[in-house]
Amino acid sequence: MGAALAEKGKKVLLIDVDPQFNMTTGLGFNKKEKNIYKVMKEEIELHEAIYQTNVEPEGWNGEIHLIPSNISLANAELEFSREFSRETILKGAFERSENEINNLGYDYIILDTNPSLGLLTINAMAVADSLIIPLEPSIFALDGMEQLINMVRIVRKKINKNLAIEGALLTRVDGRTKVADEFYNDLKEVFGDKLFNTIIHQNVKISEAQSESLPINVYDKKAKGTKEYQELALELMNNGR
Numbered sequence: 001m002g003a004a005l006a007e008k009g010k011k012v013l014l015i016d017v018d019p020q021f022n023m024t025t026g027l028g029f030n031k032k033e034k035n036i037y038k039v040m041k042e043e044i045e046l047h048e049a050i051y052q053t054n055v056e057p058e059g060w061n062g063e064i065h066l067i068p069s070n071i072s073l074a075n076a077e078l079e080f081s082r083e084f085s086r087e088t089i090l091k092g093a094f095e096r097s098e099n100e101i102n103n104l105g106y107d108y109i110i111l112d113t114n115p116s117l118g119l120l121t122i123n124a125m126a127v128a129d130s131l132i133i134p135l136e137p138s139i140f141a142l143d144g145m146e147q148l149i150n151m152v153r154i155v156r157k158k159i160n161k162n163l164a165i166e167g168a169l170l171t172r173v174d175g176r177t178k179v180a181d182e183f184y185n186d187l188k189e190v191f192g193d194k195l196f197n198t199i200i201h202q203n204v205k206i207s208e209a210q211s212e213s214l215p216i217n218v219y220d221k222k223a224k225g226t227k228e229y230q231e232l233a234l235e236l237m238n239n240g241r
Contacts, residue, residue, distance in 0.1 A: 007230070
């Protein structure tokens with residue numbers, strides 16, 4: 001999504017807050033000395049961990065920058081649990097680098113979290129304006145929805161009153177089955193107009209792009225996945241974001 005926004009001329013900062021660091025490796029970065037873990041440890045400031053990526057093909061007017069993750073983040077839940085104001089460690093890092101980040105003029109700052117409601121995800125919610133919820137068409141995905149929505153309410157009440165649900169995104173859909181249609185209707189009842197119209201289908205080209213450490217719209221401009229993420233970027237932009 002970040003690459004699709006950059007293709008539309010937007011300046012995007014991606015922040016990997018996932019211990020699995022898929023966003024980081026997906027952009028060809030690995031084992032970078034400056035990373036989000038060191039930011040949260042207050043060893044470096046947030047703006048000092050920004051890397052400029054080379055994912056800006058000819059014809060693009062936008063840019064993609066990255067704050068990478070690191071395997072050390074895997075122990076962060078336990079390590080930071082003893083910290084004072086542990087839910088707002090990342091928020092404090094943003095506040096200390098506010099002027100520098102503003103001067104860089106980003107149109108979008110996207111934080112990628114792990115699929116759990118642990119301390120790292122709460123830290124991301126504490127600084128975010130809005131939340132995109134990717135969901136696979138599975139009954140297990142709906143099982144945790146009430147817990148997630150309750151967590152958003154708690155974060156909004158106690159930490160970040162500006163946090164909103166941007167929308168739910170149906171992803172990894174197998175177009176050969178009808179399960180996704182039924183699941184989409186179920187989501188529509190829960191989220192209403194907060195459900196993205198765009199649906200991301202399973203696409204082998206996306207897996208190939210990931211193995212090449214490239215966004216899908218750079219790896220294959222004509223792939224179905226490219227078209228769908230471009231549609232998602234336009235939908236996000238048209239929502240006023």
